[in-house]
Amino acid sequence: MNRATQDVNPSSAPELQAAPAPVWIERGTREYLRVSLALFLAGFATFSLLYCVQPLLPALAQTFAVSPAQSALALSVSTACLAVSIVLAGALSEGLGRRKLMFISMALAAVCNLVASYLPHWHALLAARALEGILLGGVPAVAMAYLSEEIDPKGLGFAMGLYVGGTALGGMLGRVGMSAMTEFWGWRHALAALSVLDLLAALGFVWLLPNSRNFVKKSGLGARHHLQAWGRHLQHPGLPLLFLIAFGLMGVFVSIYNYAGFFLSAPPYGLNQLQISYVFYAYLFGMVASPIAGGLADKLGRGPVLIAGTLIMAAGVVLTMFQPLAVIVLGIVLLTAGFFVSHSVASSWVGRLATQAKGHASSLYLWGYYMGSSVLGAGAGWFWSRWGWTGVGQVALLVLALVVVLVLRVQWLGKQAAPATPAS
Template identity: 85%
Template sequence: MNSAPRDVNTSSPTCPQDPAAPVWIKRGTAQYWRVSMALFLAGFATFSLLYCVQPLLPELAQTFAVSPAQSALALSVSTACLAASIVLAGALSEGLGRRKLMFISMALAALCNLVASFLPQWHALLAARALEGILLGGVPAVAMAYLSEEIDPKGLGFAMGLYVGGTALGGMLGRIGMSAMTEFWGWRHAMAALSVLDLLAAVGFVWLLPNSRNFIRKSGLGARYHLQAWGRHLRHKGLPLLFLIAFGLMGVFVSIYNYAGFLLSAEPYNMSQLQISHIFYAYLFGMVASPVAGGLADRLGRGPVLVAGALLMAAGVVLTLFQPLAVIVVGIVLLTAGFFVAHSVASGWVGRLATQTKGHASSLYLWGYYMGSSVLGAGAGWFWSRWGWNGVGSVSLLVLALVIALALRVQWLAQQAAGAQTSRV
């Protein structure tokens, strides 16, 4: 194992490899498991750093004497900056290299989160979280490109699944671990401990990940090239609708989780931070639902499964409007499973509709995804402050109704395109 391997530029004259004949990493080999575990650590670190503040929102509101809506900015500023940087990071990696950019992003973001845990002022903490979001953009934008370049297509699905599993596990354990540590040590020590853990994950990532063998460092790709690529996708009839769907799905998902902590910590539940954190175990249902959704989409079509996922989310939101705690928990489980179903189908549909520059299309989808988390995640606080949980639930249902309408439209466009292609044949 190399302790500090470097990216290889296969376009270099010293490298005999033919770029037209990639050397794949085969499933079952030692290198395959190194790549899989490295990307698992990358997913874990990214999502635990990003969402570690979500269970802390009531604590932050109390510590800094801000409103619930203002406390949600600790997450929203990160996701908003991530949404912006993720679009640019993919382009930057074409010249800098995949592995190097991911490591730098992870390490600096972990250090930034560590600094944020000690900041005494609210606006300073928000600034640190904003910078953290910018830095984290270098991971999700590049990780899937690295996997698709290096892993044998026959084993790509499993490796990609481990990466996605790492993101889900990081999101879940980051929240639960933060709540548990906050209960005993306070939120500042909890945030610092998680930062150190993720810094170690970054070191493990760069130690495990093998040299890039199929990456070709590109030069001369100016702003015009990238703007034209993004413009083509935005002029597509179906892709912008999927970007809006990502905005709505993630916005509703984050809104419910953001303000569920305020709901359950108040009367009549009076739950502690540690008790509230157990709702994040609902992610386990989402991790199971995601691959199941992929199989159903292959058999039934993407449109019906995407609509079913959004309807499942809506059913979950409706259940949270009832007072019994058990019913609220079931509602959150349904919401989570429905979100993973819908998101997995929508993100896969982007790759099917984008016929070229797929990385640019994926970056636009992720932009919509994280902007939904930022805009709706914070905006729902306005409804919470005026109408309580009923306000949050009502705006969530309205957004999901729009998501379903957009999904039906994409399905209709796909059927029209398939029919036109058949008639030409």
């Protein structure tokens, strides 16, 4: 199957002919392993720093005497600031370079998280979390752009899946580790310990990651250049749909996890912080599913695998609305595996559709991704306060249904661009 003709690609032939031939890092080589491990650490650090407060929401609500919806701001302010900074970081990386910007962002965000662990006031904590979100913007968009520029397209799905797998491990340890350490040491010491671990991850990242081969540093780029690059991506027939897909997928995922702690700590379950942390081991399934999904997308096409992942998420949401605790846990496992399948495929699809200014395209995708986390993650609190877990679940299912429609639309556009072959 020739997938190159299946992706929506409006780039002109002269532009493609003028571009120098890339020197790809091929799957199975030593460089491929180093890149995969480095980006795995980047994903780990980003997600563990960003989402380490999620299992702490009940503890933060108690410590600072705020409501569940207000406690969710500790996460939402970070993801909202991250969504904005990602767009700017993608533009900044065009002149500064990918590797340097990612390392600086990871290291400074870890330091900021360490400072946050000692702050005594709620609004000071929110300010630190906002700054952390701004700093972390230099990692996700640039990581996706680096992989798209350096990895052989035949192995891009698997490499992107490993990166997303790193985000799964970071998300799991950020939640499970924080819950366990909070139970024994308190949330402040737990937050500080995680910050030190992520500083070490940043050092490992910069040691492992090779310098870019295909990236061409651009200097003297003004605001007009970046606005035009973003504008071209937004005029693309398929890319804006992927940005909306990211918004929906991440919004649902974070909404369920944000309020799962409140749901499971209340009657009839009454679980404590340590018991609730065991639920987050579901991230292990996401970690395994991501590279598998990326490999399947390379072989079967991105559309079918993305739809399958979204339907698995929906099945998981449905199961969480049943009464037995074992069924709820199974639902969270399916939700998690389906999310990481969907995200790894959608993010690699962006790299295929964007044939130029990949940093700008990645930043727009992740803008949608983290805005979904911020808007839907916090907005679900309104449904939680009025209709409880049922309200959160029903909104999640509605959003996932819209995601499936958007994926089908992207597939249809691919068929229009290459009627002789199935869309990927």
